[in-house]
Amino acid sequence: MEVIRQNNQAALDALMQPTAIQEEQHPQPKVWALAMLGEMLRVGPPQLNEIIHSLEGIGDIQKFIAIVQMLMPESEQEIMSKPRNRRIYQFCYNFGQKYYPLPANTDVAPDEWIKGIPVELLGLSYTAYHDMNMRPGFMMLLSLSPYPFDGDERDTQDDDVPYDPFDPMKSLQFIADKENFKPSAKDVKWTRQWIGNLAINGSWEAPVGFKVVKVADNKIKITNIVDTPEARETLRRTILCAQKAGIEVKAPRIGQTAKQKLIGARMPYLDVVARIVGAEMTGKIPKAGWTPDELHKMTDKTIYDGVGMFADWACSNTGCIVLDSNYDDCDFGDGEMGPRFKWTKKNVDILTEQYTIVKEMRKKMDHIVAWLEEDQVPRFTGLLDLCIKNSPVEAHKRTKVAAYRDPMERMIELEQNFDDEDEDDT
Amino acid sequence: MNQPEKINLVVNILKTVKPKKLLIIELANSIKLVNGEFDYQELTNRQLEVNLAIDEAKIYGSHTLQAVDSLSRLKAKKEV
Numbered sequence: 001m002e003v004i005r006q007n008n009q010a011a012l013d014a015l016m017q018p019t020a021i022q023e024e025q026h027p028q029p030k031v032w033a034l035a036m037l038g039e040m041l042r043v044g045p046p047q048l049n050e051i052i053h054s055l056e057g058i059g060d061i062q063k064f065i066a067i068v069q070m071l072m073p074e075s076e077q078e079i080m081s082k083p084r085n086r087r088i089y090q091f092c093y094n095f096g097q098k099y100y101p102l103p104a105n106t107d108v109a110p111d112e113w114i115k116g117i118p119v120e121l122l123g124l125s126y127t128a129y130h131d132m133n134m135r136p137g138f139m140m141l142l143s144l145s146p147y148p149f150d151g152d153e154r155d156t157q158d159d160d161v162p163y164d165p166f167d168p169m170k171s172l173q174f175i176a177d178k179e180n181f182k183p184s185a186k187d188v189k190w191t192r193q194w195i196g197n198l199a200i201n202g203s204w205e206a207p208v209g210f211k212v213v214k215v216a217d218n219k220i221k222i223t224n225i226v227d228t229p230e231a232r233e234t235l236r237r238t239i240l241c242a243q244k245a246g247i248e249v250k251a252p253r254i255g256q257t258a259k260q261k262l263i264g265a266r267m268p269y270l271d272v273v274a275r276i277v278g279a280e281m282t283g284k285i286p287k288a289g290w291t292p293d294e295l296h297k298m299t300d301k302t303i304y305d306g307v308g309m310f311a312d313w314a315c316s317n318t319g320c321i322v323l324d325s326n327y328d329d330c331d332f333g334d335g336e337m338g339p340r341f342k343w344t345k346k347n348v349d350i351l352t353e354q355y356t357i358v359k360e361m362r363k364k365m366d367h368i369v370a371w372l373e374e375d376q377v378p379r380f381t382g383l384l385d386l387c388i389k390n391s392p393v394e395a396h397k398r399t400k401v402a403a404y405r406d407p408m409e410r411m412i413e414l415e416q417n418f419d420d421e422d423e424d425d426t
Numbered sequence: 427m428n429q430p431e432k433i434n435l436v437v438n439i440l441k442t443v444k445p446k447k448l449l450i451i452e453l454a455n456s457i458k459l460v461n462g463e464f465d466y467q468e469l470t471n472r473q474l475e476v477n478l479a480i481d482e483a484k485i486y487g488s489h490t491l492q493a494v495d496s497l498s499r500l501k502a503k504k505e506v
Contacts, residue, residue, distance in 0.1 A: 048487055051454050052480050054464060061463050080461035 007327040007338055008125035009133060014103075015122045016135050018366045039083070060111040067114060067343045072098060088113055099348055100355035116340030116417050117347055123316050125326035126154055132268060137369030140276065140380050143269040144387065145311040146289040146401035155265070158227050165210075165222050165235050165249075183241040191241040195220060208234045221250040277381050284388045286395040292317050298390045304383050306368030309361050318361060320354040321413055330412045340417040347414050433500060448486060449479035 068076050068091065075094040082090045089106040091113075096102060103120045126149050132139065149155065183191075198204060198214040205211045209226025220242060225231060239249050266289060274282045290298070292315050296308030309318075316324040330339040341347055372379050427435070453475060458465040469476055 046454075048448070048450070048483055051450055052483055055450070055454075055469065055476055055480055058464055058466055058469050062466050065461075077461075080463075084462070 003332070003337055004327045005125075005127045005131075007121075008128050009131065011120055011122050011326065012124070012128045012134070014120060015362070015365075016138060016369075018370065039085075057111060060114055063114045064110045070343075070345060071095065071348060099352040114343065117343055117351070119339075119341050119351065119414065120322065121325045121327055121330070121339075121412070122313075122322055123324050123326035123329070124148060124314050125328055126152060128326075130265075132272075135369060135373065136272075136276075136376065137373040139269055139272045140372055140376070141307060141310045141369065142314055143266065143273040143282070144285065144290055144295060144307065144383075145314040146291060147265040148315045149265070150400055158225075163225070163227065163232070165225060165239060181237055181240070183237075183244045187237075187241045188245045191238070191247070192245040195242065195245070195247055206231075206234060206238070210235050210238075212238070215250060218246065219248045219250060273380070276376055277384060281381065281384050285384070286391065286398065288395075288398045288400045290387060290391065290395055291315075291401055294392060294395055295387070298387050299383070302386065304368065304386065306364040307383065309364045310368060313361070313365060318357075320358050320361070321350065322354060322358050323361060325412045330414075331416055331418070333418045339412075342415045342417045344415055350414065436497070436500065446486060448483055449475075450483040453479045 064087070065076065065080065068079055072079070072091075072094050075090075079087055079090045079094065088108060088110065092102050092106050103118055105118070128134075129142075129149065134142075194204070195212075195214060195218075198212075200214055200216060203211055203213045205224075209224075209228060209231035210222055211224040213221045213223060215221050222235065222239070225235065242249050270282050270285065273285075290311070292308055292311035295311045299305060299307040312318045313323050318324055327339065332339055372383070453472075454464075457468050457472075460466075
């Protein structure tokens with residue numbers, strides 16, 4: 001799960017970086033770096049290791065050649081005549097000329113390369129939406145869109161750490177004898193003793209509903225927290241005792257309770273916007289936001305062109321695999337850090353066909369986000385004014401918008417590769 | 427036996443080690459190259475020979491590394 005979360009956040013970070021910057025940072029010129037000359041001038045007998053590698057890796061080279069012959073038969077000679085460590089680079093260069101620029105790390109070995117097409121899935125994920133590690137422009141625009149994960153079963157469960165364990169009574173009606181509790185010397189001694197008895201990575205589960213993991217000497221992590229008044233109070237006391245005993249308590253990422261998710265998934269975004277334009281303005285935004293269609297109608301061909309497109313992206317409604325899918329929508333092989341998509345003509349054709357549309361959409365999204373961020377208050381107020389003025393009546397009657405994303409129906413269309421499959425079908 | 431004597435002994439032992447002709451070098455020189463890579467078909471036909479050569483090279487290589495590692499732990503002899 002954590003790997004998927006990291007992949008999704010990395011994809012969002014990539015999306016938040018304007019495409020112009022990405023092109024600047026990842027140029028793929030035909031000319032090579034001067035360092036190549038240095039490598040070529042270094043002569044001597046081949047290393048034994050290198051000969052063994054060439055003999056053992058010949059099967060991978062054959063698969064690489066098969067991919068080249070399938071996709072770029074006209075470039076086989078050009079690619080294969082390059083030194084071994086420059087073939088992937090040359091492949092990417094020729095591929096970019098014929099199909100679309102690959103989002104690739106060209107420093108990989110052929111055996112790694114043949115395992116799958118590098119594809120960056122830029123769709124908004126559930127965790128990225130709730131983590132909110134985003135540019136202000138993204139948060140402003142998300143406050144207008146509907147909650148894209150309505151009905152997702154994860155909303156019915158508390159997160160691992162559903163509230164701040166250092167301040168568990170915050171925003172809670174229940175107030176315990178909070179002020180009265182102070183760890184006694186006996187409490188501190190007991191805490192020091194039981195944490196001392198735990199092995200590193202050992203854990204203890206409190207019956208009221210949380211788990212303590214000893215991550216290092218004198219350092220613990222709290223997780224699997226249950227949302228009950230008893231758990232909150234016991235947790236608060238445990239942390240006070242641990243801190244008094246000189247034990248560092250690691251602050252985990254704070255999520256939400258199921259209740260918070262169900263009643264107000266959009267609230268954190270509206271809070272952000274309220275700080276920019278004031279609560280009075282945000283109060284006029286329909287409770288469930290505006291649908292992408294409504295935003296298109298209200299803002300297309302105005303100075304706010306791109307807002308509808310952004311909502312399409314947020315709701316996975318663009319029609320492009322790369323923008324509509326995230327890493328929740330595909331399978332990871334055992335122990336893999338990411339999904340692998342087969343090197344097939346079908347996959348390449350789909351991605352090529354959609355590349356131009358993706359590029360155009362990203363350009364529009366980049367533009368509207370950057371433009372809003374340049375002068376946040378007047379520009380976002382202007383956008384809100386326009387939307388509120390032209391808002392359809394039904395938008396204000398809705399309490400929620402039907403789910404755009406059904407996880408079961410959103411499995412990615414690209415063919416995937418798994419280790420246990422025969423890889424010869426490229 | 428003191429340290430300089432031990433080192434002399436090692437040097438003399440090393441002098442008696444005969445040069446090793448590895449199968450893999452001979453094999454690599456005998457296989458046709460296509461696009462800078464060994465010919466796949468020929469390698470497939472000579473798979474047994476290839477496996478043997480690779481195993482020999484790996485064993486030889488790892489034993490050489492062990493020897494180098496042991497030698498590098500010896501203290502240098504003082505110059506007289």
